[in-house]
Structure formats: structure tokens, C-alpha cells
Amino acid sequence: MWGTDGQLCPPYRGFYDWFDGEDLTRLRKKQRDADDLFRLTGITFNVYGKAEAEERLIPFDIIPRIISGGEWHRLSRGIEQRVRAINAFLHDIYHNQEIIRAGRIPEEMISRNAAFLPHMIGVKPPGGVYTHIVGIDLVRTGPGEFFVLEDNARTPSGVSYMLENRETMLQMFPELFSRNRVQPVQNYPTDLRRSLAASAPPACTGTPVVAVLTPGIYNSAYFEHAFLADKMGVELVEGNDLRVVDGRIAMRTTRGYTPIDVLYRRVDDDFLDPLNFNPESSLGVPGIMDVYRAGGITIANAPGTGIADDKAIYSYMPEIVEFYTGERPLLPNVETWRCSEPESLAYVLDNLHELVVKEVHGSGGYGMLIGPTATKKDIAAFRRKLIARPSNYIAQPTLSLSTVPVFSRAGLSPRHVDLRPFVLVGPDKIHVTPGGLTRVALKKGSLVVNSSQGGGTKDTWVLED
Amino acid sequence: MLGKTANGLFWMSRYLERAENTARLIETGQRIALTRLGSGDEEWTSIMKTAGVLSGFMEIYDEVTQDAAVDWMMRDHGNPSSIQSCILGARQNARMVRAAITGETWEAINATYMSTKSILGRRVSERDLPTVLSAIRQHTALVRGMVHGTMLRNDIYDFLRVGTFLERADNTARILDVKYYVLLPSVSAVGSSIDNVQWEIILRSVSARGGFRMEYGAEGGPQEIADFLILNRRMPRSLAFCVGKMRSNLAYLNADLEAPSDSQKLVAELNDLYLSQDISAVFEFGLHEFIQKMLSLIAGIAGQVEKDFRFYE
Known part of the structure; x- marks a missing residue:
């Protein structure tokens, strides 16, 4: 919020004018109201290995993180470039492996990598899309200086917090939104559904039927799975609702089995298909990989995308971006x-x-x-x-991360944050939702933002310039 | 709709209904204990029997006392029909069908859960019992109101209704099953105060004292009470009313089918053979036998609904 020169950063001006006129007691009450609201709507995550009682709230901070339209524009171009490269890379390593032949990545980085999925060799996913949903983790070290910390190309989570954080802010501080022109994020579920439907498989006739596959109510991200199914208006299914019927994946409805065209799965590769992968898994659908290879269903994200977000592959991302796009990477990696x-x-x-x-x-x-x-x-x-x-x-x-203010007993205090924008990839369109999930290390000086380690979240604003 | 979702909706509403019925039974029990007209412990035994939780209780406790009975029926996680367990069950199912119910309905259920969890966090003293029970019933009423006021009238709603009325019919039949003998005609007991207390218990357990007087006047006796709870189609907890609602909701669910489903046939049979006569025929059949028959037919319908709509496989 404050630059190194002690000046207020421009995107925060409108916010600070408002904050300056606010009474701390009122804001403290608002912070408590926000917590109650989250508890009531059930925006919780389950802690693994704990009983039912252990649904936790991720702490929410009422001070928004604000990014200027210009800064965002540059950032989103970099994200788009990176996501395009990731998809091209995935296609390549499961087909001709040009990048290995060109000597840009050592062969064993792929062949010996646990995330490489031989079942995907030669498979062309519907619409050519591998990663329908990507979350890119970024950190900021100074004005306009963002680094990519991690690419999440398997099943990135957290988008429900992005949406609910905004919903909460709109409800608590409507006046802030009439003073600041904030780019909306609420279209995400509609965009997601559209983007998934656009990658429907060859077997799809008519309007694509989309469903979300969850491991079930005890999964730590169950809330998000239900939330997305609800907001998209599609079914939320578990492995035991599905089976192969006439070469399609079909869900058991009250009227018999109905085929699914696009399955947004929130189940890891290994558990997806007991016939092809982990035989112990009861979370997946026996035979889904065979249906997939025959063009009977779209799996989003495609199996085997984990090879692209592996931390060892990460260190090659600058080469990967350059190799497939022919451009210099717009977003730098952290030295690794x-x-x-x-x-x-x-x-x-x-x-x-x-x-x-x-x-x-x-x-x-x-x-x-x-x-x-x-x-x-x-x-x-x-x-x-x-x-x-x-x-x-x-x-x-360890980077010298820039900080953003959080609301604490004493008023505003600086804390370290990261940012996970969400990217939707369709056959001919990449869409980056303006903003994303800002995770904040609530402990003073801490760099760890993970919710499982006491991190919190805040609303992320991208201003209209 | 997914079979699993139908199952979740059905059980969500059954659990909510059961929680409310248990709360009502506890209220009745306490009321009897307070007026000291009945012999208290016997009354709690019969109330637990009505709720179907007596055998579980006897595995843990040696004797029936009010405190133990109330605690067992309200808070014990070992009792699958305790209020606490029912509210938890309702919420688990609601979470499972989160995408099918409205946000308002979910929030009402979640608020019910949070508040129940906090007020039932420790033993409820006798002094606090009325407030606690009324708070729980207000919460479940709020859920019902949210369902009524915000949910589309489609198959989702129909499954909720089928669950509600099946559970309620079962509950009313159980009350009658445990108390049927006080409704039997017996020359010596007529008009005695014992009987009046027992009748009062029955009417209180279904929140129907006022309604009963409205329908039958001040002079209503055992036969009228039986008629009210079994055959009266205006009484929202009577067997005939609940079965009628199940019948119409199953019909909506099957509106586009040519032939009635098996569960529809069972409900129609129950209605036509047993609930379309007058009360003297019921007494002729034998009140006890009649109620036993009802309980088994209701259980059969529940099993058939499960099959017809592919709840599991």
C-alpha cells in the first residue's frame, strides 16, 4: 500500500480516503460480522485426519488488496503466454517430444518423472486443451515486478474463496464499490461452464452435459466442489454415481443413466480410474481412461497435466515459454x-x-x-x-516480498502475500479472471501463506483504469 | 437428478422432521413430569419407546431417570435419533445436496446446526429445558419456512416432501403404537383422570390439543382421538394426511410416466385399503394390529422409494 518512498501507492488512494474516515471500532465489528457470514454460509475447509467437528474457516481479512488496471494488463498478458506454453508443452511431451530432441530439457526429466503419465502418450484431448483451469501463483517484489512461484496445472483450488471474498465485501462495504471501479469476478462460474462446454468431446451431441466430480464430503475442498457445481448449475457427482454405459460415462439419476460430456474432476489422476491407475481407488470410475481415449468424454484437466507443474520442471519454464511461443517470457521465474x-x-x-x-x-x-x-x-x-x-x-x-496491509488490533499492519489468478482455457480462447485469490501470511514477518499453516485470504481488486 | 441427490434430500428432510418430533416428545415428557399426574419414570420409558430409542438407552443405563432420558434423547451421539444426531445428519445430507437446495435453505440448516451444537454442548438443566427445546423447534421451523419460501416446486422439492411426510407418518404411528391401549374402549377407565392424562400425552406429542377441540369439541374421547390421528385429513400429522401428501408428491415425481411406479402403487394401496374407512372399522380390525400394519407398510414404502429412484444402485 505504501511505496518504499513512503508515498501511498496510487491504486490505494480511493480506498485510503475511505479508510481514513472510518472508525476502528466499527471496522472491528465488521471484521467479526464477516467471520460470522463465512461460518453461516459454510465456507469451510476440512482438516485432513480430523473428525466432523474440524471444519475450519480460513481467516478473512477485510482490507482489499488493490492492483491497478495497467499493472494487471501486463500481468495477464504474461499469464496468458505462460498458459499457452504449458498447453503446447503438454501436447509436445505426450506426442513428438520436440523439446527433448532440441536438447532444451533433459530426457530423464520427463521419462523418470512420477507425474508423467504414459497412458496419455498419443492421446489428443478434445479441443486440444490439456489444462482447462490453471492457477498461477505469483509474488510481487516491487512495482510491476511479479515472479511466478508455482504453476498449478492439475486441479487448482481456491476460486470459491475468490468469489466469496468479493461477495462478502460487497455485502459489508457496498460504499467502497461505488467509490472504486473494481473489475468484476462474479462471471467466473458462467465463464467456466462455457469454457468447459467448448471443449466437449466428439461423442457429444446437443448441449454438452457438464458435471463436477468430487471425492466426497470429507474432502478438504468439498465446499468448493459443491459451490462450483451450484453456481454453474451442473450436477456434483462422486465416483459411485458413475459408470460406463455404451462407451460413455453416465451418471445414475432417478430415471436411469444419463451420459456426461465434460467432467470437471477434482480427483487426482491416480484415483481417477482403478482399472488403469491405483486399483484401490473408490473415488474414480473404472474404465474412464478407455472412454476418454476413445473420445467419449472430456476430462478437465486432462490426465497427466501434473508434469507441467512439477517443481523440477518449473525451473525449465523460461526455456519452455521461449521454445513454444518464440517470445521472451513476460513473467520471470524465481531463480531455482x-x-x-x-x-x-x-x-x-x-x-x-x-x-x-x-x-x-x-x-x-x-x-x-x-x-x-x-x-x-x-x-x-x-x-x-x-x-x-x-x-x-x-x-x-527468499525474495524480499512486497507487503500489503491487513486489519489488526492496531489498525493497518503490513503482511506478506501471494496471488493466484485463475485462468480458463478453451479451444480458442484463454480468459484470465481479473484478480484472483490473495493469500496472506497473518503472522508478522511470516512468508507462509498456506491455509493449512495459518494463512488467510483477502479480496483482490483490479481497478478499471 | 442424481439418485444420490434424491437420497440426500429424502434423508435431510427425514432427519429434520425427526429432530422436531423428538423435541416435541421431550416436551411432552417434561410436561407430564411437572404436572406429576403420571408416574414420571414410566412415562419416560414410554416416551423413549415411542421415539424408538429405549433399547439403546437400556444398553448404557441401568435405570430410567428424567435426566438420563433427556440427555439420551437430546445430546447423545451414541443415539442415532437424538436431536444432536438428527441435526448433524440433516446437515451432512444438506452438504451432500448443497447444489440442489437454495442458499437460504442451506444457511438455515447450517445455522440450526451451529446453534444446536452450541446449546447442546453440555448437559441441559431442567430449568433451561423449555427454552432450549423451543429454540430448536424455532430453528427447524425456519428451515421449513426457507424450503417453503425459496425452493422451486420441482422434483427436488418433491423428494423433500416425501421424506418429511414419510417420517411424520412413521412418528404418528409410533405414538399410537405405544399408547394404543389407552384409546381402547374400556368401561371402567372412561372419564377417569388417568385416561385424561394419557390422552393429553398423545395430543401433546403431536401438538394437537387445540386442533382436536376445534374438530371434536370438548367432549372428544378415545375414539375421536384415534380418528383424529389416523383418518382426519385436515390434521397435518395424521396418517391419512401424511399418506395423502406422499401420494401427491410421488405422483408429481412420476407425472411423465405412463404407469404408476411401485412406490406409488404401495401408497395408493395403503390409502385405499386402510385409510378410506371410518374409525369403527379400525377398532374392529383391532387398533394394535392396525397400527402394526401401518408401521410395516410405511417401512415398505420407504424401501420402495429407495429402489424406484435409484438411491443407491
């Missing part, structure tokens, strides 16, 4: 050391105290080391893990 490479490993081991080290396949902020805040003991323990399995890790410098 691949611990599989001996020189990098040596550097990382020497500098553990100032690096962030992550597991290649980890997520949710688990299994990572944040050097600057870790104890000597933590570092020593992590060093042993790193030496034992170097290829399992990558390391990045």
Missing part, C-alpha cells in the same frame, strides 16, 4: 537450484540458512525449509534429508 545437479546441490548445502528448499512433489507448504527463519536443528535435519535424496528437492532464494 535443482538439487539433482551436483553444483547446485553444493551451493544449496552451503547456503541453506538463506534459501527456501521445497520438495519437488510437495504442496500445501508442507515438507519445506525456510532457511532464514529455521532453527539450527531444523537446518541440520533438512540437510540430512537433502543429502539422502537430492533429486527430490529444489531451492530458491
Whole structure:
């Protein structure tokens, strides 16, 4: 909100005029009202391994994060470029593997990668789309300086918070929206449905039938699955509602089985099809991969997209973008050391105290080391893990992230944030919803924004310029 | 609609109805205990029997006391029909069918759950019991109101209604099943105060004292009470009323089918054979036997609805 020169950043001017005239007591009450509202609408996430009672609220902060229209415009162009490259990359590695032949990525990065799915070799997904929904995690280090921290090309979550955060702000502070021209996000569910329908499979006749596949009410993101099905006006199905009927995937309705054209699945690849993948899975549909390969259904995102958001592949993203788009990447990566490479490993081991080290396949902020805040003991323990399995890790410098204000006891206090914009990919259109999910590290000085580790969220505004 | 969704809607409304019925039964029990007309513990035994939770209770407790009975029926997670369990069950099902019900309905159920969870977090003292029970009933009434005022009249609504009336019919039949003997004609007991208390219990358990007097005047006796609860088509908790509603909602669900479904046939049969006569025929059949028959037919309809609409497979 405040630049390094102590001046108010321009997009925050309208907001600050309002905030300055507000009474802190009233705002404190509003913050409590917001919490009640979230609890009532049931916007919760389940904590794994806990009983029914453990549905938690993700803390919501009432101070919006504000991005100027100009800054957003540049950002969204970079995101679009990156997402186009990811889709081209996926098509390539499951077909001719030109990028390997060109020597831009080592062959073993693909063939030995656990996220590479041999079942997808030679398969052309309907409409040519691999990643129908992408979430790109970004951090900002200064005006106009965004870095990509991570690409989420499997089943990115959090979009329901983006929508509900806005809904809550509209309800709590309508006056703010008449003073600031904020670009809307509420069309997301309609856009999503349209975008999914546009990738309908060859077998689809008539209006495409879309459904959301959830692992069930005990899944941590169940709320979001139900929310999206509700807002799109489509069925929310579980594996046991589905079966293969006449070469199609069909859902059991009160009147018998009805075919589905596009399945927005929120179930991981491994659990998707017990016949083709994990035989223990009861969350998927036996035989869905065969139906998929025969053009009987669209699976969104396509199986095997995880290869594109793997943290080891991440370090090659600048090459990937350049290789497929022929352009310089508009969005930079964070400098990344691949611990599989001996020189990098040596550097990382020497500098553990100032690096962030992550597991290649980890997520949710688990299994990572944040050097600057870790104890000597933590570092020593992590060093042993790193030496034992170097290829399992990558390391990045700790960036000096810019902060945004949150509402605290004392008024406004700076906290670190990231940003996950959501991107919809159709056969001939890429759409980036203006804004996204801002996650905030609520602990002072903390860099960890994951909800499973005490992070919160806030509304994200992109202003009309 | 998905078979699973129909199942969720059906059970969501059954659980809500059951929670409310249990609350009403506890109110009745306490009322009897307060007026000290009945012998309290016997009354709680019979109330738990009515709610179908006595055998579970006896596995845990050695004797029936008011405190233990109330706690078992209100809060115990080990009792699948306790108010707490029912509200939780209703909410679990509502979560499952979240996309089928309106936001308002969901929020009302979620608010009911949150508030019940907090007020039933610890043992409810006798002093607080009336307030707590009335708060719970107000909440379930709010859910009912939201369903009524915000839901489209389509198959989603029909499944909710079928669940509600099936549960309610079952509940009314159970009340009669436990108390049928006080309605039997017996020369010696007529007009005695014991009987009046027992009749009062029956009417209170279905919130129908006022309605009864309206329909039958101040002089109504056991035969009239039986008629009211079994055959009266204006009484919203009577068997005839509930079965009539099930019949029409199943008919809406099958409106575009040429032949009636099996569950429709069962409901029609129940209605035509047992609920389209006058009360003397019921007494001739044998009140107890009649009610037993009702309970088994209602259970049969529930099973058939499950099959007809592919709840599971």
C-alpha cells in the first residue's frame, strides 16, 4: 500500500480516503460480522485426519488488496503466454517430444518423472486443451515486478474463496464499490461452464452435459466442489454415481443413466480410474481412461497435466515459454537450484540458512525449509534429508516480498502475500479472471501463506483504469 | 437428478422432521413430569419407546431417570435419533445436496446446526429445558419456512416432501403404537383422570390439543382421538394426511410416466385399503394390529422409494 518512498501507492488512494474516515471500532465489528457470514454460509475447509467437528474457516481479512488496471494488463498478458506454453508443452511431451530432441530439457526429466503419465502418450484431448483451469501463483517484489512461484496445472483450488471474498465485501462495504471501479469476478462460474462446454468431446451431441466430480464430503475442498457445481448449475457427482454405459460415462439419476460430456474432476489422476491407475481407488470410475481415449468424454484437466507443474520442471519454464511461443517470457521465474545437479546441490548445502528448499512433489507448504527463519536443528535435519535424496528437492532464494496491509488490533499492519489468478482455457480462447485469490501470511514477518499453516485470504481488486 | 441427490434430500428432510418430533416428545415428557399426574419414570420409558430409542438407552443405563432420558434423547451421539444426531445428519445430507437446495435453505440448516451444537454442548438443566427445546423447534421451523419460501416446486422439492411426510407418518404411528391401549374402549377407565392424562400425552406429542377441540369439541374421547390421528385429513400429522401428501408428491415425481411406479402403487394401496374407512372399522380390525400394519407398510414404502429412484444402485 505504501511505496518504499513512503508515498501511498496510487491504486490505494480511493480506498485510503475511505479508510481514513472510518472508525476502528466499527471496522472491528465488521471484521467479526464477516467471520460470522463465512461460518453461516459454510465456507469451510476440512482438516485432513480430523473428525466432523474440524471444519475450519480460513481467516478473512477485510482490507482489499488493490492492483491497478495497467499493472494487471501486463500481468495477464504474461499469464496468458505462460498458459499457452504449458498447453503446447503438454501436447509436445505426450506426442513428438520436440523439446527433448532440441536438447532444451533433459530426457530423464520427463521419462523418470512420477507425474508423467504414459497412458496419455498419443492421446489428443478434445479441443486440444490439456489444462482447462490453471492457477498461477505469483509474488510481487516491487512495482510491476511479479515472479511466478508455482504453476498449478492439475486441479487448482481456491476460486470459491475468490468469489466469496468479493461477495462478502460487497455485502459489508457496498460504499467502497461505488467509490472504486473494481473489475468484476462474479462471471467466473458462467465463464467456466462455457469454457468447459467448448471443449466437449466428439461423442457429444446437443448441449454438452457438464458435471463436477468430487471425492466426497470429507474432502478438504468439498465446499468448493459443491459451490462450483451450484453456481454453474451442473450436477456434483462422486465416483459411485458413475459408470460406463455404451462407451460413455453416465451418471445414475432417478430415471436411469444419463451420459456426461465434460467432467470437471477434482480427483487426482491416480484415483481417477482403478482399472488403469491405483486399483484401490473408490473415488474414480473404472474404465474412464478407455472412454476418454476413445473420445467419449472430456476430462478437465486432462490426465497427466501434473508434469507441467512439477517443481523440477518449473525451473525449465523460461526455456519452455521461449521454445513454444518464440517470445521472451513476460513473467520471470524465481531463480531455482535443482538439487539433482551436483553444483547446485553444493551451493544449496552451503547456503541453506538463506534459501527456501521445497520438495519437488510437495504442496500445501508442507515438507519445506525456510532457511532464514529455521532453527539450527531444523537446518541440520533438512540437510540430512537433502543429502539422502537430492533429486527430490529444489531451492530458491527468499525474495524480499512486497507487503500489503491487513486489519489488526492496531489498525493497518503490513503482511506478506501471494496471488493466484485463475485462468480458463478453451479451444480458442484463454480468459484470465481479473484478480484472483490473495493469500496472506497473518503472522508478522511470516512468508507462509498456506491455509493449512495459518494463512488467510483477502479480496483482490483490479481497478478499471 | 442424481439418485444420490434424491437420497440426500429424502434423508435431510427425514432427519429434520425427526429432530422436531423428538423435541416435541421431550416436551411432552417434561410436561407430564411437572404436572406429576403420571408416574414420571414410566412415562419416560414410554416416551423413549415411542421415539424408538429405549433399547439403546437400556444398553448404557441401568435405570430410567428424567435426566438420563433427556440427555439420551437430546445430546447423545451414541443415539442415532437424538436431536444432536438428527441435526448433524440433516446437515451432512444438506452438504451432500448443497447444489440442489437454495442458499437460504442451506444457511438455515447450517445455522440450526451451529446453534444446536452450541446449546447442546453440555448437559441441559431442567430449568433451561423449555427454552432450549423451543429454540430448536424455532430453528427447524425456519428451515421449513426457507424450503417453503425459496425452493422451486420441482422434483427436488418433491423428494423433500416425501421424506418429511414419510417420517411424520412413521412418528404418528409410533405414538399410537405405544399408547394404543389407552384409546381402547374400556368401561371402567372412561372419564377417569388417568385416561385424561394419557390422552393429553398423545395430543401433546403431536401438538394437537387445540386442533382436536376445534374438530371434536370438548367432549372428544378415545375414539375421536384415534380418528383424529389416523383418518382426519385436515390434521397435518395424521396418517391419512401424511399418506395423502406422499401420494401427491410421488405422483408429481412420476407425472411423465405412463404407469404408476411401485412406490406409488404401495401408497395408493395403503390409502385405499386402510385409510378410506371410518374409525369403527379400525377398532374392529383391532387398533394394535392396525397400527402394526401401518408401521410395516410405511417401512415398505420407504424401501420402495429407495429402489424406484435409484438411491443407491
